[in-house]
Amino acid sequence: MAATNYTLVLDPGHGGKDPGAVGRVSKEKDLNLKLALEVGKQIKEQYPDVKVIYTRSTDVFIPLQERADIANKANADLFISIHTNSAESRTPCGVETFILGTEKMEKNLDVAMRENAVMKLEADYKTTYQGFDPNSIDSYIMFELMQNSYMDQSLQFATLVQNSFVGHLNREDRGVRQAAFWVLLKTACPSILFEMGFISNPDEEKFLNQNGSIAKMAELLVKSFGQYTHKQAVRKENLAIDTAKLDVKTPNQANTEKQPATESQQKQLYYAVQICASKTPLEPSDPRLKGLEYDTIHAGEWIKYYTAADTNKAKVSSSQQQLKPRFPDCWIIKFEK
Secondary structure, X not given: OOOOOEEEEEEEOOEOOEOOOEOOXXXXXXXXXXXXXXXXXXXXXXXXXXXXXXXXXXXXXXXXXXXXXXXXXXXXXXXXXXXXXOXXXXXXXXXXXXXXXXXXXXXXXXXXXXXXXXXXXXXXXXXXXXXXXXXXHHHHHHHHHOOOOOHHHHHHHHHHHHHHHHHHHOOOEEEEEEEOOHHHHOOOOOEEEEEEEEOOOHHHHHXXXXXXXXXXXXXXXXXXXXXXXXXXXXXXXXXXXXXXXXXXXXXXXXXXXXXXXXXXXXXXXXXXXXXEXXXXXXXXXXHHHOOOOEEEEEEOOEEEEEEEXXXXXXXXXHHHHHXXXXXXXXXXXXXXX
């Protein structure tokens, strides 16, 4: 069940003077809004304690930066940007879910450019977006310097959404991808950009406009939301780590070689605050790590960074509260060593 005091922001892409992609019988802005409103309706029915906020609930134009600002001012716990895909060819089809990132950036650059191009509809957009040009490859270099403490959680939710649509609606699987979307960069919470299908594909446009399709897609997004928030609630309360599978370093052992354990040695239970995760090692000069004594856990391809390790859980909980202004999504983990 979703946690109480939880804020979900639904972002129907495009709107007003910006139609988004245009098909034979429909416009992206309308499909995006229909799905967002249906998701919000079902969330309120199933999770009445969850606060649902829309970046738009009617056919109006909302600037990209304002969409992110709405989420940040609401202290959102999760941000879902809903879109409909398009291509020059009628052949491409399927669903894909994006998180912020630069992995294979050139491959997904066309999608990012198309979605970011909406900022050019704003007056003096170069001032608002600090000189960013959505059509210039050079502008996207800034995304490689991004600070993102929410990649781990965003990836978890994106994977749930993608698997749900592929498994239950038999949609073509285009995968979970990383791309340089401005609205995700500027949103200070776990966030995804979901592409429900290709309006440029006649068969998919027909499906997207069929009676019941929006309700079915909304149901799957809500189901994924429930699974995600349940997992996050469990992890924040008590995240147990199997040290037989993970390479765990505690503060007093971080810079020493591992010694073989003996039968006489007693395992000690530690608590710590996880602050962020990355697929590549962060440099010591990384702004996220500035001024912190930290250590790492290697879990598969992810490197998870934690701090304030101690055997006293109350002390670690106090540290977590002190860290929340800087790392709003940090949580307590525990492990034996």
